[in-house]
Amino acid sequence: MSSSTGHSFRITTFGESHGKGLGVIIDGCLSRVPIDFAKIQHQLHRRRPGTSSITSQRQEKDEVICLSGIENGLTLGSPVALHILNTDAKPKDYSSTKHLYRPSHADYTWQQKFHILPASGGGRASARETVARVAGGAVAEQMLKHVLPAFEVVAYVTRVGKIAIKKAIIDGSLSRADVDQSLLRCPEPTTTESMLKHIKEIKNNGDSVGGEICCCIKGVPSGLGEPIFDKLEADLAKAIMSIPACRYFSIGDGIEASQRLGSENNDALMQTTQGTIERQSNHSGGIEGGISHGGIIYFYAGFKPPSTIFQPQTTLTHSLKPISYTPQAGRHDPCVLPRAVPIVEAMASLVMADHFLRHHTQHGPSHLSTTSEDV
Amino acid sequence: MSSSTGHSFRITTFGESHGKGLGVIIDGCLSRVPIDFAKIQHQLHRRRPGTSSITSQRQEKDEVICLSGIENGLTLGSPVALHILNTDAKPKDYSSTKHLYRPSHADYTWQQKFHILPASGGGRASARETVARVAGGAVAEQMLKHVLPAFEVVAYVTRVGKIAIKKAIIDGSLSRADVDQSLLRCPEPTTTESMLKHIKEIKNNGDSVGGEICCCIKGVPSGLGEPIFDKLEADLAKAIMSIPACRYFSIGDGIEASQRLGSENNDALMQTTQGTIERQSNHSGGIEGGISHGGIIYFYAGFKPPSTIFQPQTTLTHSLKPISYTPQAGRHDPCVLPRAVPIVEAMASLVMADHFLRHHTQHGPSHLSTTSEDV
Amino acid sequence: MSSSTGHSFRITTFGESHGKGLGVIIDGCLSRVPIDFAKIQHQLHRRRPGTSSITSQRQEKDEVICLSGIENGLTLGSPVALHILNTDAKPKDYSSTKHLYRPSHADYTWQQKFHILPASGGGRASARETVARVAGGAVAEQMLKHVLPAFEVVAYVTRVGKIAIKKAIIDGSLSRADVDQSLLRCPEPTTTESMLKHIKEIKNNGDSVGGEICCCIKGVPSGLGEPIFDKLEADLAKAIMSIPACRYFSIGDGIEASQRLGSENNDALMQTTQGTIERQSNHSGGIEGGISHGGIIYFYAGFKPPSTIFQPQTTLTHSLKPISYTPQAGRHDPCVLPRAVPIVEAMASLVMADHFLRHHTQHGPSHLSTTSEDV
């Protein structure tokens, strides 16, 4: 069960970093949903390495191949299978480290669990696995947009190391095109400059750095999520925390909210002149009691610095000898934040697609959408 | 599926805040595990309201009744059903608010989802639901201690509002008895004093306040957790974020780690003189690649201030009239942190019990424990 | 996971035959469904022992107590918990057999699995466990009738031992009231007479006998079921085969169909004068490719003779000594068929409720029902 997630909209991923490729099976997608492969490809390209001086130089086109589930551009109701070949795998790059446990990688723990290690590059415990998530998430997103035209998920970088933006944008006004104007997917140009300078220095030192991402979800109707264990924020937390290197998840004004008084943090209800029910503030990030209230859902996710650094480190070999080593080769990111943006968007879309379908179970889509007669 | 959680060790809770009582069904518990009801009761008492001037004055004995699954003090392999009666429910206290949507409560969203509201007190969207989690978690804990004698989960308060402890204790040296020496379950006496003073002031103003809890898990063998979607930190995040009012989850040095360089954050492996493999530091909080490495697992969880405050607030009635109201009665906590400590411990125990059994699936308990021949 | 079943409409049962009682948690039931406890009680009474000379003399009123999930007669969307107390448990009746493995009971296999045996009466491996299924199934049925007014499930006895009815009624014309006119729930009066005579003889010899039940499900819209592993007939087979003593499951004309030619067995489509699409025959039992076609679903289920007989049998004691024994006491049925009728109806209702909600996931109820605006 380690490679499946979701209840009604469910994906299963497969493939290793230096094997034939990575794939995803999407089970439960609504039928008759038009799928635009260019849009899947676009998100894959945003995640792709090799696109700038500050990302890994691994060259992968990440072209998605559809193995099943779509005919004449429409989903059939049967599982959608997508495959992305590995074309620039270099297992030899790992020959110098394959006899030792790389610190803060999954080498040691994978062996403790499975008593066998893939030949190179972390196998499945590699960030390359996320390419399958992005493909799956792009299908989830297209399904949601088909039934909820206003649905939109946009993530962006709020912090690199200790360099943070001045003010997070949580009103849903940012588009992905806006975000992509910055090489770092940070919406503040001057902050981007400082971050870039910082990352270049770090890279020159063979070091790496962490940071934070904010993600806004628009166009979500009220009523999605479950009140007890499968609260919307709980499932979002799980999905986001399952991204490699993710270290914290905070819903709404999470961290600040925990420092506030109730009188400062409550979101008063009001009716707009258009008759919709909204909140005067949105400290809760669009979710009350685990269920969406119809406003913008936003959250923050923090990432640790990548574990691969090009500085000497001590560790143990497989035969438990202490050793000092410095990686000779291998293509790694000094900072994963910009590439993590589409991964965060994908995981958020997957959770929303699942809870949209789960909510159908209780109420059907009639009060949620008017776009499609028989969806 | 909203009221079940876990895969191999699975609980289902039921009951409303002002109904007959709350219950939990525990399915998948190992057989022949000795269950000490006094230990379940102890954790329930730690969660219980009415025990000090700064908690809700609702008086509940929270005596646990066993309906099935245990005979002569041993689990039978069949589902363990535990029930806790509501003895001090006061639905009338809610008569003044039952026609309106209380701000930042689940009143509005529950109605959007289910199109019906329970008569009083939030029904199932009440913190009283957590009494069932604590009972279930206490069984999970006893099962784990039976097969892993060194297993221990201890949570404590690190912050109330903006008043934080000087240094978190993450080496596993704190016991629950230590923690309980503080009325606020904060291990620093002088910080406790400041926090208490702060809470009393807030309470006098009819206000409420949030805060943070740290939780340490000891005695966990390496190999628990799954490498992709069901990473140990992802399942912990989901479990903890499903606690009412929880707003963020951070594994290990999470928030700080995201501000560090890789050279500062990596945990080098070493072998101790006793031959065990450990980390020179534990920034990762005991988990690498989603799988436990054998060291202490620790995390932080942040809680928002309780939504019920005794100050005038504006909101909408069910017929969408704007209204200003101040709750007249009802028994609420100005700060949930001390009572949340055993809830956090329960959710953490449930996740660990589930992943312990899931790991059995792959490897059996032979290399994990020597305490029991046929477990 | 042994005590839960269903995906979107999910029940979990608990309790032992000679413990406090039996219970069921129903999670996923639609909200705002009116629940009539008299109807639940009616099905429980149909299953109840002690109602005639040919059933077990155990006297249980089987009064259902609602612990949660229903208020003012309506479901709240939260889990419905129902409890039925054991009032006539006689664990002492089992003292003479508790040191041995009763042949064809679960004594031996339960011990092999769980390494512990409940003190008496099979614990959870007792047909008494089915009382909880009947309660859960009665809620499923009421939910389905609320959204699909024509929905109806009626089972009846077609065979006792080798005495079979002349012709099965598979056109949905039988009601439960019709069925209950026979003490054996067999719709043919003269066949009932022969069966009764046969059972009385068998009972006098201390023996037991098996038989067969037919079940018809009416008012099911087309489109329910899944095309691959969760075919409607596959989920029905699992549910029915999980009833104690059930030995075979056959959908539609199953056994006969396997002896036919394709030209004899295909069901031609036609349009009725009312415009509905129907089949000219219904050999398939209402399901094609795992999905309901809108006609009557019917199946057969066969039951072995009860394992408890009052004749000398050889077996092994727990210390593996061969022994010949004859049960002294204990209250058992010489033939379970009439009491199995409501159990079969319950399991069928549970499967249909689950697949109804699962189908919602894909399409919503709008084209299925016009009874309720927001279901």
Added chain:
Amino acid sequence: MSSSTGHSFRITTFGESHGKGLGVIIDGCLSRVPIDFAKIQHQLHRRRPGTSSITSQRQEKDEVICLSGIENGLTLGSPVALHILNTDAKPKDYSSTKHLYRPSHADYTWQQKFHILPASGGGRASARETVARVAGGAVAEQMLKHVLPAFEVVAYVTRVGKIAIKKAIIDGSLSRADVDQSLLRCPEPTTTESMLKHIKEIKNNGDSVGGEICCCIKGVPSGLGEPIFDKLEADLAKAIMSIPACRYFSIGDGIEASQRLGSENNDALMQTTQGTIERQSNHSGGIEGGISHGGIIYFYAGFKPPSTIFQPQTTLTHSLKPISYTPQAGRHDPCVLPRAVPIVEAMASLVMADHFLRHHTQHGPSHLSTTSEDV
């Protein structure tokens, strides 16, 4: 969720009959299991069409391609992905029927569920989907044989239409090689002759015929299965009934047992001179109370005649016009029984693999196997 099955050993299949190919993802397989692709291929060949005059003339090599999860012949613990290309798909063969609902096929019901039909050949509602099950089942079988060397699953044909074998062999003495000596996989040579003659006549008439298969599972330890809903026979029933055209499932002496007296049907326990505990008879088919007792598990499965016949039939077009049609082309089997044999074996292996791992959850493999230290 329609395309996944299993709890701890879980497969997901994908692909359409006339698309790129069929695939299976196997999640949960033990790590370090040696996988012999020739053995997978052997089972695929046994299922393959085009091998004799009485099977479909579709020519598919069904060569299995491994996309992930296996390195150097050993499972890695990550999902095993297998793909089988369609090389002889002839969608044009279906052009004459694509505007109508073929009787007793899933055309009508699939459209009722998904409101879209794949261009040809039933899409996923085709028996070709089972090629993925056979591949998955072959991996399950190899995993089980690795940890339980005596494990073996052998199915064979007991009946074609009304021509049945004289005596079923349920003592586990048949091997697959024995079975394959008959073109029809029926162990009695003279019965095979009669069956063959019958099938040829039927084929000449453009008709089809049903039949029955028996399946024996050897080498299963006691203790597998769950006592309530996930009884071993219930999960076997579901798995087998999910095979296209399967119409009934009967465990042990199922149908006969339902006609017997308890005194005829009970299986007395005894101890062999070797000290093992066995039954004097095995009417129950190796399962008591849902849990394996250590003896041979056997069951029967009945299949209807294939729905495609080359005789005129009446049906409706998509625009609901009545029509008489005779299929012009398309390659179909007059009798699926011999090709269903490896499919039945695959589904049985999948269920046993899942319950083996589920039983691990409770007890670990230590008392089940001595072959591998860390499995």
